[in-house]
């Protein structure tokens with residue numbers, strides 16, 4: 001049987017990970033390669049400056065002292081008996097919608113799989129939802145991807161609502177409206193510290209978005225493209241070389257910055 005790589009950012013002991021691996025079990029040999037502890041909001045970080053260690057927890061279940069992207073690298077590039085045919089990340093505890101996908105370790109794991117050329121899907125469940133139900137959705141989506149594949153450099157970001165799902169919608173990413181401010185506080189020793197990300201999310205124009213679908217009780221399936229080049233801007237910036245002139249002559253400035 002083909003190998004399916006199952007990972008997450010909530011850690012190897014998270015219930016969503018177990019539910020996902022079990023739901024995919026009959027589609028292939030589901031291998032869990034997941035961070036030994038929670039890595040939520042770690043983004044696409046890689047561990048390059050210390051060794052990665054792998055602890056065997058079961059026959060096809062291992063914990064890694066690293067990030068979700070580390071786990072995908074290990075799994076795809078040779079740790080598993082064969083190269084996996086699918087990377088499934090999640091099911092995350094909490095949704096990963098709109099602009100927030102850039103912070104998400106769950107989504108980053110699927111990005112890493114995509115960059116390594118393996119069809120990849122990220123699954124997340126809204127707060128208060130049922131992991132078993134989300135895993136059943138995951139199985140359906142995974143089966144479809146295994147049969148049909150995905151477009152080049154494209155992953156799927158799937159979010160499941162908390163209540164019973166009314167169906168599936170294919171969506172675009174929503175956008176957050178940044179109304180929140182930093183929270184400044186003073187500790188008992190009189191020093192100032194700050195909290196970010198403390199406010200409630202506000203969203204612009206929900207029509208057609210992942211957030212909108214979830215709001216109305218649907219599963220959202222958002223195709224994400226990893227070609228980050230803005231091709232329209234490429235044409236708009238075409239005359240910049242002429243406008244900026246030749247590189248600076250000042251030798252101090254001509255030296256490339258270090259680090």
Ligand code: MN
Nearest residue numbers: 009010040092
């Ligand atoms: Mn998480």
